[in-house]
């Protein structure tokens with residue numbers, strides 16, 4: 001029999017992340033974003049004390065930059081002192097964003113904080129507040145930014161019946177869109193003899209396996225439009241029989257969301273604006289009191305499509321929405337430090353009203369286009385060839401070529417579908433407008449097929 005204990009697993013705090021590339025952001029939003037990664041750490045410590053955990057583990061990337069900002073270091077020092085004062089131990093490994101080689105201020109850290117070194121995997125016993133041996137925490141930090149070696153294979157459990165926790169900053173089974181640092185396989189982690197792999201590096205939280213547990217805590221605060229949804233840490237309860245229970249605790253102050261709005265059935269600008277506002281209002285109401293960074297994405301097919309292909313219209317619509325959000329709930333946006341929402345972008349991925357099925361049987365150029373694209377969609381080689389031909393004019397620039405290639409593998413099918421609809425839409429619209437300009441008797445003849 002072991003002892004029951006409770007700990008928090010967090011990772012990827014990225015304290016003092018800069019929020020670049022956001023234009024036209026009002027001061028309260030800019031300030032909110034700037035302090036959000038700091039706020040998440042305060043929430044982490046509050047949660048640890050509120051939930052009376054025995055210890056906390058953090059699996060790398062505490063700082064956003066290898067050369068840590070002084071503000072970030074002082075903030076963490078202050079927060080860790082609160083844990084120390086309550087007898088809560090903290091175990092830290094550093095990751096690719098904050099390797100040990102980075103510039104660090106000469107600060108005194110509370111003695112209860114354990115920073116793992118980069119030379120070897122170290123195992124540290126950890127005790128409950130009552131002084132019983134609860135677990136061993138194993139870890140190794142990144143010495144420099146790029147670690148391509150398999151670190152997981154260096155972890156060896158201590159077979160004394162205590163719970164074995166391994167802190168690792170790395171990539172399990174490869175992960176699209178992430179630097180493949182410290183790569184390892186899930187099978188390898190499962191077979192290593194540990195009860196809990198506390199992982200960091202991938203910012204989307206995920207429980208990859210239970211018994212043994214292999215867990216990404218995800219980051220504590222979303223940092224851009226692609227890090228959507230609630231962000232936080234896992235509260236882990238271990239029973240005397242080593243039963244392990246996880247509970248997600250949100251720590252974020254600002255949430256990034258993509259809200260999809262369909263234009264199907266929307267007949268006017270007024271109705272479109274109304275639909276967008278309704279979507280925003282309900283997202284705000286369902287956001288657990290957090291501030292909201294919103295990307296609006298218009299989708300579907302409908303009569304408003306043609307209007308939305310005009311970039312000026314999109315810009316004006318976005319501007320109008322930003323103004324109206326400020327008005328439709330004054331209490332939401334005017335009190336400093338209170339919950340707010342901001343639409344950081346509006347994009348239209350809409351289509352004209354088309355009946356692709358009906359068009360595909362037409363004996364016309366449009367029909368032929370749809371038929372051949374339908375055929376290519378199920379034939380990867382044909383699709384690749386068409387894409388390569390289409391993108392040839394871009395391939396003279398090495399950087400663009402590289403970028404296109406990287407995107408191509410992931411998105412080819414999506415692009416193709418989009419291109420088909422776009423082309424069919426353009427052709428249909430063109431023939432519509434030609435029809436309008438033709439004298440009636442000519443339009444009516446239509447005997448010859450092209």
Ligand SMILES: [Mn+2]
Nearest residue numbers: 012061097201
């Ligand atoms: Mn990270």
